[in-house]
Amino acid sequence: MHIDMNAFFAAVEQQSNPALRGKPVAVVGNQKRTIILTASYEARPCGVKTGMTLYEARQKCPQLQLVPANNRLYTYVSSQIMRIFQDYTPLVEVFSVDEAFLDISGSLRYFGSSERIANLIKSRIRTRLGLTCSIGIAPNKLLAKLASDMRKPDGLTFVQLETVADLLEDLPIGELCGIGRKTTRKLNSLGIYTCGELGRFPVTKLKAQFGIIGPRLSLMGQGIDPSPVLSPEQEPEVKTVGHSMTLQQDVSAREDIARFLLQLAEMVGRRARRYAVSGRTVTLTLRYADFSTFSRQQIQSTAIFCSEDIYRAAVKIFDSVFLLQPVRLLGVRLSSLLYRDCQLPLFEPDLRRERLSASLDQINDRHGEFTVMSGSLLEVKGKGSHVISPAWRPRGIRNVGVQ
DNA sequence: TCTGGGGTCCTAGGACCC
Protein backbone atom coordinates (compact mmCIF):
# COMPACT_ATOMS: atom_id res chain seq x y z
CA MET A 1 0.00 0.00 0.00
CA HIS A 2 1.26 3.48 -0.88
CA ILE A 3 -0.31 6.46 0.83
CA ASP A 4 0.17 9.97 -0.49
CA MET A 5 -1.29 13.01 1.26
CA ASN A 6 -3.16 15.35 -1.10
CA ALA A 7 -1.58 18.82 -1.49
CA PHE A 8 -0.15 18.23 1.97
CA PHE A 9 1.32 21.61 3.00
CA ALA A 10 -1.55 23.58 1.45
CA ALA A 11 -4.18 21.30 2.97
CA VAL A 12 -2.62 21.64 6.43
CA GLU A 13 -2.68 25.43 6.08
CA GLN A 14 -6.32 25.40 4.99
CA GLN A 15 -7.15 23.19 7.92
CA SER A 16 -5.45 25.43 10.46
CA ASN A 17 -6.84 28.64 8.93
CA PRO A 18 -10.51 28.32 7.84
CA ALA A 19 -10.29 31.59 5.92
CA LEU A 20 -8.11 29.78 3.39
CA ARG A 21 -10.55 26.93 2.76
CA GLY A 22 -12.06 26.73 -0.69
CA LYS A 23 -9.58 29.30 -1.98
CA PRO A 24 -6.57 28.96 -4.27
CA VAL A 25 -3.64 28.70 -1.87
CA ALA A 26 0.04 28.09 -2.45
CA VAL A 27 2.64 27.37 0.21
CA VAL A 28 5.98 29.04 -0.48
CA GLY A 29 9.37 29.25 1.22
CA ASN A 30 10.12 31.83 3.88
CA GLN A 31 12.72 33.79 1.95
CA LYS A 32 12.47 36.27 -0.84
CA ARG A 33 13.92 33.93 -3.43
CA THR A 34 11.55 31.03 -3.35
CA ILE A 35 9.23 28.82 -5.37
CA ILE A 36 5.80 27.23 -5.07
CA LEU A 37 6.19 24.29 -2.71
CA THR A 38 2.58 23.07 -2.88
CA ALA A 39 -0.57 24.37 -4.57
CA SER A 40 -4.04 23.66 -3.19
CA TYR A 41 -6.56 21.86 -5.38
CA GLU A 42 -8.35 25.18 -5.95
CA ALA A 43 -5.14 26.64 -7.38
CA ARG A 44 -4.24 23.73 -9.64
CA PRO A 45 -6.85 24.27 -12.37
CA CYS A 46 -5.24 27.69 -13.05
CA GLY A 47 -1.99 25.88 -13.75
CA VAL A 48 -0.17 26.63 -10.50
CA LYS A 49 2.38 23.88 -9.94
CA THR A 50 5.14 22.89 -7.57
CA GLY A 51 8.44 24.42 -8.58
CA MET A 52 7.02 27.53 -10.23
CA THR A 53 8.33 30.98 -9.47
CA LEU A 54 6.01 33.28 -7.55
CA TYR A 55 5.88 35.59 -10.54
CA GLU A 56 4.73 32.81 -12.83
CA ALA A 57 2.15 31.58 -10.30
CA ARG A 58 0.65 35.05 -9.86
CA GLN A 59 0.45 35.48 -13.60
CA LYS A 60 -1.58 32.31 -13.87
CA CYS A 61 -3.72 32.93 -10.80
CA PRO A 62 -3.95 36.59 -9.67
CA GLN A 63 -6.21 35.77 -6.70
CA LEU A 64 -3.71 33.18 -5.39
CA GLN A 65 -3.10 33.37 -1.63
CA LEU A 66 0.54 32.81 -0.72
CA VAL A 67 1.31 31.28 2.65
CA PRO A 68 4.87 30.95 4.01
CA ALA A 69 5.77 27.39 4.97
CA ASN A 70 5.39 26.37 8.60
CA ASN A 71 7.64 23.34 8.73
CA ARG A 72 7.18 22.64 12.43
CA LEU A 73 3.46 22.28 11.83
CA TYR A 74 3.91 19.95 8.84
CA THR A 75 6.39 17.86 10.78
CA TYR A 76 3.96 17.54 13.67
CA VAL A 77 1.01 16.59 11.46
CA SER A 78 3.22 14.15 9.57
CA SER A 79 4.21 12.35 12.75
CA GLN A 80 0.50 12.06 13.68
CA ILE A 81 -0.22 10.48 10.31
CA MET A 82 2.70 8.07 10.50
CA ARG A 83 1.50 7.03 13.94
CA ILE A 84 -1.90 6.13 12.51
CA PHE A 85 -0.23 3.90 9.89
CA GLN A 86 1.61 2.04 12.65
CA ASP A 87 -1.72 0.78 13.98
CA TYR A 88 -2.21 -1.31 10.84
CA THR A 89 1.27 -2.78 10.39
CA PRO A 90 4.72 -2.36 11.88
CA LEU A 91 6.14 -2.38 8.35
CA VAL A 92 5.81 1.31 7.54
CA GLU A 93 8.42 2.85 5.25
CA VAL A 94 8.41 6.62 5.55
CA PHE A 95 9.12 7.78 2.01
CA SER A 96 8.82 11.52 2.57
CA VAL A 97 7.10 13.91 4.93
CA ASP A 98 3.73 13.10 3.33
CA GLU A 99 4.17 9.64 1.83
CA ALA A 100 4.62 6.13 3.12
CA PHE A 101 4.64 2.52 1.98
CA LEU A 102 2.89 -0.05 4.15
CA ASP A 103 3.36 -3.80 3.85
CA ILE A 104 -0.06 -5.01 4.96
CA SER A 105 0.27 -8.60 3.81
CA GLY A 106 0.59 -9.73 7.43
CA SER A 107 -2.37 -7.67 8.64
CA LEU A 108 -4.99 -8.76 6.11
CA ARG A 109 -6.35 -11.61 8.17
CA TYR A 110 -6.78 -9.44 11.22
CA PHE A 111 -8.48 -6.54 9.46
CA GLY A 112 -10.33 -8.55 6.84
CA SER A 113 -9.18 -6.93 3.62
CA SER A 114 -6.85 -4.32 2.17
CA GLU A 115 -9.86 -2.22 1.21
CA ARG A 116 -11.00 -2.13 4.81
CA ILE A 117 -7.54 -1.08 6.01
CA ALA A 118 -7.43 1.69 3.42
CA ASN A 119 -10.84 2.99 4.39
CA LEU A 120 -10.03 2.88 8.11
CA ILE A 121 -6.85 4.87 7.51
CA LYS A 122 -8.64 7.38 5.29
CA SER A 123 -11.43 7.99 7.76
CA ARG A 124 -9.07 8.37 10.72
CA ILE A 125 -6.93 10.89 8.86
CA ARG A 126 -10.04 12.78 7.80
CA THR A 127 -11.74 12.92 11.18
CA ARG A 128 -8.63 13.46 13.28
CA LEU A 129 -6.74 15.84 11.02
CA GLY A 130 -9.21 17.04 8.41
CA LEU A 131 -6.97 15.86 5.58
CA THR A 132 -7.41 13.56 2.60
CA CYS A 133 -5.00 11.12 1.01
CA SER A 134 -4.78 8.93 -2.06
CA ILE A 135 -4.04 5.26 -1.56
CA GLY A 136 -2.72 2.71 -4.02
CA ILE A 137 -2.80 -1.01 -3.32
CA ALA A 138 -0.75 -3.34 -5.49
CA PRO A 139 1.55 -6.37 -5.48
CA ASN A 140 4.68 -4.22 -5.06
CA LYS A 141 5.94 -0.73 -4.23
CA LEU A 142 6.44 0.42 -7.82
CA LEU A 143 2.85 -0.40 -8.74
CA ALA A 144 1.40 0.84 -5.45
CA LYS A 145 3.05 4.21 -6.01
CA LEU A 146 1.73 4.31 -9.54
CA ALA A 147 -1.75 3.37 -8.29
CA SER A 148 -1.89 6.08 -5.60
CA ASP A 149 -1.18 8.64 -8.32
CA MET A 150 -4.10 7.54 -10.47
CA ARG A 151 -6.96 9.04 -8.44
CA LYS A 152 -6.61 12.38 -6.69
CA PRO A 153 -7.70 13.74 -4.37
CA ASP A 154 -9.05 11.21 -1.89
CA GLY A 155 -8.57 8.23 -4.22
CA LEU A 156 -8.35 4.51 -3.66
CA THR A 157 -6.94 2.43 -6.49
CA PHE A 158 -6.24 -1.28 -6.74
CA VAL A 159 -3.84 -2.86 -9.18
CA GLN A 160 -4.31 -6.62 -9.44
CA LEU A 161 -1.55 -8.86 -10.68
CA GLU A 162 -3.68 -10.06 -13.63
CA THR A 163 -4.26 -6.52 -14.93
CA VAL A 164 -0.67 -5.29 -14.69
CA ALA A 165 0.24 -6.02 -18.30
CA ASP A 166 -2.84 -4.20 -19.62
CA LEU A 167 -2.22 -1.23 -17.35
CA LEU A 168 1.42 -0.84 -18.39
CA GLU A 169 1.04 -1.50 -22.11
CA ASP A 170 0.31 2.11 -23.11
CA LEU A 171 1.51 3.89 -19.98
CA PRO A 172 4.16 6.55 -20.68
CA ILE A 173 7.47 5.54 -19.10
CA GLY A 174 7.83 8.86 -17.29
CA GLU A 175 4.90 7.92 -15.05
CA LEU A 176 7.06 5.39 -13.23
CA CYS A 177 8.84 6.50 -10.07
CA GLY A 178 12.52 6.48 -10.96
CA ILE A 179 12.22 7.50 -14.59
CA GLY A 180 12.69 11.23 -14.81
CA ARG A 181 13.02 13.79 -17.57
CA LYS A 182 16.48 12.84 -18.82
CA THR A 183 15.91 9.10 -18.77
CA THR A 184 12.59 9.57 -20.55
CA ARG A 185 14.31 11.54 -23.29
CA LYS A 186 17.05 8.95 -23.63
CA LEU A 187 14.57 6.08 -23.78
CA ASN A 188 12.48 8.01 -26.32
CA SER A 189 15.55 8.31 -28.51
CA LEU A 190 15.69 4.49 -28.53
CA GLY A 191 12.08 4.43 -29.68
CA ILE A 192 10.73 3.51 -26.26
CA TYR A 193 7.72 5.53 -25.16
CA THR A 194 5.52 3.18 -23.15
CA CYS A 195 6.15 0.75 -20.32
CA GLY A 196 5.04 -2.06 -22.62
CA GLU A 197 7.78 -1.15 -25.09
CA LEU A 198 10.30 -0.82 -22.25
CA GLY A 199 9.47 -4.25 -20.86
CA ARG A 200 9.91 -5.92 -24.25
CA PHE A 201 13.13 -4.11 -25.16
CA PRO A 202 16.26 -6.33 -25.11
CA VAL A 203 17.92 -6.10 -21.69
CA THR A 204 21.39 -6.28 -23.22
CA LYS A 205 20.76 -3.09 -25.18
CA LEU A 206 19.40 -1.35 -22.10
CA LYS A 207 22.44 -2.41 -20.15
CA ALA A 208 24.74 -1.08 -22.85
CA GLN A 209 22.96 2.29 -22.76
CA PHE A 210 22.24 2.71 -19.05
CA GLY A 211 24.77 0.51 -17.28
CA ILE A 212 23.73 -0.98 -13.99
CA ILE A 213 20.23 0.51 -14.07
CA GLY A 214 19.49 -1.06 -17.47
CA PRO A 215 18.21 -4.37 -16.09
CA ARG A 216 16.24 -2.47 -13.47
CA LEU A 217 14.56 -0.37 -16.15
CA SER A 218 13.57 -3.54 -17.96
CA LEU A 219 11.95 -4.94 -14.82
CA MET A 220 10.18 -1.64 -14.20
CA GLY A 221 8.70 -1.77 -17.68
CA GLN A 222 7.27 -5.16 -16.75
CA GLY A 223 5.89 -3.88 -13.45
CA ILE A 224 8.35 -5.94 -11.43
CA ASP A 225 9.83 -4.51 -8.22
CA PRO A 226 11.41 -6.87 -5.72
CA SER A 227 12.31 -4.17 -3.16
CA PRO A 228 10.81 -4.80 0.28
CA VAL A 229 9.03 -2.26 2.48
CA LEU A 230 11.65 -1.19 5.02
CA SER A 231 10.63 -0.05 8.48
CA PRO A 232 12.81 2.72 10.00
CA GLU A 233 14.86 0.16 11.95
CA GLN A 234 15.65 -1.70 8.73
CA GLU A 235 16.53 1.37 6.74
CA PRO A 236 20.19 1.96 5.95
CA GLU A 237 21.99 4.53 8.03
CA VAL A 238 22.07 8.13 6.88
CA LYS A 239 25.15 8.71 4.75
CA THR A 240 25.47 12.50 4.60
CA VAL A 241 24.32 15.53 6.55
CA GLY A 242 24.20 18.90 4.84
CA HIS A 243 22.56 22.28 4.52
CA SER A 244 22.46 24.79 1.74
CA MET A 245 20.87 28.19 1.32
CA THR A 246 20.06 30.55 -1.46
CA LEU A 247 21.17 33.99 -0.32
CA GLN A 248 18.71 36.89 -0.30
CA GLN A 249 21.00 38.69 -2.72
CA ASP A 250 24.03 37.54 -4.65
CA VAL A 251 27.18 38.09 -2.62
CA SER A 252 30.76 38.65 -3.75
CA ALA A 253 32.66 39.73 -0.63
CA ARG A 254 34.63 36.78 0.71
CA GLU A 255 34.20 37.84 4.35
CA ASP A 256 30.42 37.92 3.91
CA ILE A 257 30.48 34.47 2.35
CA ALA A 258 32.60 33.21 5.23
CA ARG A 259 29.93 34.32 7.69
CA PHE A 260 27.26 32.38 5.82
CA LEU A 261 29.57 29.37 5.86
CA LEU A 262 29.81 29.70 9.64
CA GLN A 263 26.04 29.63 9.89
CA LEU A 264 25.82 26.56 7.62
CA ALA A 265 28.62 24.81 9.52
CA GLU A 266 26.77 25.41 12.78
CA MET A 267 23.58 23.90 11.33
CA VAL A 268 25.44 20.88 9.98
CA GLY A 269 27.40 20.43 13.21
CA ARG A 270 24.31 20.55 15.35
CA ARG A 271 22.63 17.90 13.28
CA ALA A 272 25.75 15.72 13.24
CA ARG A 273 25.89 15.89 17.03
CA ARG A 274 22.19 15.13 17.30
CA TYR A 275 22.67 12.00 15.17
CA ALA A 276 25.88 11.17 17.05
CA VAL A 277 27.89 11.05 13.84
CA SER A 278 31.19 12.49 12.74
CA GLY A 279 32.44 12.77 9.20
CA ARG A 280 35.74 12.77 7.35
CA THR A 281 34.63 14.53 4.18
CA VAL A 282 33.46 18.12 3.91
CA THR A 283 31.90 19.33 0.67
CA LEU A 284 31.37 22.95 -0.27
CA THR A 285 28.78 23.76 -2.92
CA LEU A 286 28.55 27.07 -4.73
CA ARG A 287 26.02 28.37 -7.18
CA TYR A 288 26.83 31.43 -9.17
CA ALA A 289 24.45 34.21 -10.15
CA ASP A 290 23.92 32.51 -13.52
CA PHE A 291 22.79 29.32 -11.72
CA SER A 292 25.86 27.30 -12.69
CA THR A 293 26.66 25.08 -9.72
CA PHE A 294 29.74 23.20 -8.63
CA SER A 295 31.21 21.52 -5.56
CA ARG A 296 34.62 20.90 -4.03
CA GLN A 297 35.35 18.38 -1.32
CA GLN A 298 38.23 17.66 1.01
CA ILE A 299 38.98 14.76 3.31
CA GLN A 300 39.94 15.67 6.85
CA SER A 301 42.73 13.95 8.78
CA THR A 302 40.16 12.84 11.38
CA ALA A 303 36.39 12.59 11.49
CA ILE A 304 34.89 15.84 12.77
CA PHE A 305 31.58 17.02 14.23
CA CYS A 306 32.30 20.37 15.92
CA SER A 307 30.81 23.35 14.10
CA GLU A 308 34.15 25.10 14.33
CA ASP A 309 36.01 22.26 12.63
CA ILE A 310 33.40 22.03 9.89
CA TYR A 311 33.58 25.78 9.42
CA ARG A 312 37.36 25.75 9.16
CA ALA A 313 37.26 22.95 6.60
CA ALA A 314 34.62 24.76 4.53
CA VAL A 315 36.60 28.02 4.57
CA LYS A 316 39.77 26.19 3.60
CA ILE A 317 38.01 24.80 0.55
CA PHE A 318 36.47 28.17 -0.20
CA ASP A 319 39.92 29.81 -0.04
CA SER A 320 41.01 27.53 -2.87
CA VAL A 321 38.18 28.73 -5.12
CA PHE A 322 38.67 31.67 -7.44
CA LEU A 323 35.26 33.37 -7.67
CA LEU A 324 34.17 34.01 -11.24
CA GLN A 325 30.78 35.51 -10.41
CA PRO A 326 28.72 36.70 -7.44
CA VAL A 327 27.48 33.77 -5.35
CA ARG A 328 23.80 32.88 -5.22
CA LEU A 329 23.80 29.69 -3.13
CA LEU A 330 26.13 28.13 -0.57
CA GLY A 331 26.08 24.59 0.79
CA VAL A 332 28.06 22.62 3.34
CA ARG A 333 27.82 18.86 3.64
CA LEU A 334 29.48 16.28 5.89
CA SER A 335 29.95 12.73 4.58
CA SER A 336 31.95 9.53 5.06
CA LEU A 337 30.06 9.40 8.33
CA LEU A 338 31.08 7.38 11.35
CA TYR A 339 28.46 6.50 13.91
CA ARG A 340 29.93 7.25 17.32
CA ASP A 341 28.95 4.81 20.01
CA CYS A 342 31.65 6.11 22.33
CA GLN A 343 30.96 9.68 23.37
CA LEU A 344 34.29 10.27 25.09
CA PRO A 345 36.80 12.27 23.09
CA LEU A 346 40.47 11.41 23.33
CA PHE A 347 41.95 14.68 24.42
CA GLU A 348 41.17 17.22 27.09
CA PRO A 349 40.70 20.23 24.76
CA ASP A 350 38.24 18.18 22.73
CA LEU A 351 36.33 17.39 25.89
CA ARG A 352 35.96 21.09 26.71
CA ARG A 353 34.85 21.95 23.20
CA GLU A 354 32.41 19.10 23.14
CA ARG A 355 30.88 20.19 26.44
CA LEU A 356 30.54 23.68 25.06
CA SER A 357 28.83 22.35 21.93
CA ALA A 358 26.53 20.15 23.97
CA SER A 359 25.49 23.04 26.22
CA LEU A 360 24.80 25.34 23.30
CA ASP A 361 22.87 22.59 21.52
CA GLN A 362 20.71 22.08 24.60
CA ILE A 363 19.85 25.76 24.83
CA ASN A 364 19.07 25.98 21.13
CA ASP A 365 17.01 22.81 21.21
CA ARG A 366 14.86 24.29 23.94
CA HIS A 367 14.63 27.92 22.88
CA GLY A 368 14.99 27.74 19.12
CA GLU A 369 17.73 27.75 16.59
CA PHE A 370 20.40 30.46 16.96
CA THR A 371 19.24 31.56 20.42
CA VAL A 372 22.87 31.30 21.47
CA MET A 373 25.47 31.64 18.75
CA SER A 374 28.91 32.66 17.78
CA GLY A 375 29.36 36.44 17.81
CA SER A 376 30.27 36.57 14.16
CA LEU A 377 26.88 35.10 13.28
CA LEU A 378 25.17 38.19 14.68
CA GLU A 379 26.06 39.99 11.50
CA VAL A 380 24.49 37.39 9.25
CA LYS A 381 21.24 38.66 7.86
CA GLY A 382 18.32 36.35 7.24
CA LYS A 383 19.45 33.76 9.73
CA GLY A 384 17.61 30.59 10.55
CA SER A 385 16.99 27.42 8.64
CA HIS A 386 13.70 26.33 7.20
CA VAL A 387 14.42 22.70 7.14
CA ILE A 388 11.89 19.97 7.54
CA SER A 389 13.25 18.23 10.57
CA PRO A 390 13.52 14.46 10.41
CA ALA A 391 11.30 14.18 13.48
CA TRP A 392 8.49 12.78 11.34
CA ARG A 393 10.39 9.54 11.02
CA PRO A 394 8.58 7.33 13.52
CA ARG A 395 11.64 6.58 15.56
CA GLY A 396 13.99 9.25 14.32
CA ILE A 397 17.26 8.31 12.75
CA ARG A 398 18.72 4.95 13.64
CA ASN A 399 21.24 4.66 16.46
CA VAL A 400 20.20 7.95 17.92
CA GLY A 401 18.96 8.49 21.41
CA VAL A 402 16.64 11.35 20.50
CA GLN A 403 12.86 11.12 20.77
C1' DT B 1 9.35 40.26 -9.42
C1' DC B 2 13.58 34.19 -12.10
C1' DT B 3 14.49 29.53 -10.86
C1' DG B 4 14.28 25.86 -2.63
C1' DG B 5 16.34 22.37 0.16
C1' DG B 6 16.85 17.67 1.91
C1' DG B 7 18.82 13.49 0.33
C1' DT B 8 20.58 8.70 -2.51
C1' DC B 9 22.80 6.43 -6.17
C1' DC B 10 25.74 6.04 -10.30
C1' DT B 11 29.63 7.24 -13.46
C1' DA B 12 34.10 8.37 -15.03
C1' DG B 13 38.75 9.71 -14.60
C1' DG B 14 42.99 9.86 -12.03
C1' DA B 15 46.20 8.56 -8.21
C1' DC B 16 48.14 4.91 -6.08
C1' DC B 17 49.43 0.18 -4.74
C1' DC B 18 50.83 -4.63 -5.46
Added chain:
DNA sequence: TCTGGGGTCCTAGGACCC
Protein backbone atom coordinates in the same frame (compact mmCIF):
# COMPACT_ATOMS: atom_id res chain seq x y z
C1' DT C 1 62.11 0.13 -31.22
C1' DC C 2 57.53 -0.23 -26.03
C1' DT C 3 55.07 0.56 -22.34
C1' DG C 4 50.15 -5.35 -17.84
C1' DG C 5 46.28 -5.91 -14.93
C1' DG C 6 43.50 -5.75 -10.88
C1' DG C 7 41.86 -3.27 -7.10
C1' DT C 8 40.76 0.76 -3.90
C1' DC C 9 40.18 5.47 -2.88
C1' DC C 10 39.18 10.14 -4.12
C1' DT C 11 36.90 13.84 -6.79
C1' DA C 12 33.30 16.07 -9.47
C1' DG C 13 29.17 15.96 -11.74
C1' DG C 14 24.60 14.49 -12.84
C1' DA C 15 20.01 11.94 -12.51
C1' DC C 16 16.45 11.16 -9.56
C1' DC C 17 13.12 11.45 -5.54
C1' DC C 18 10.12 14.27 -2.24
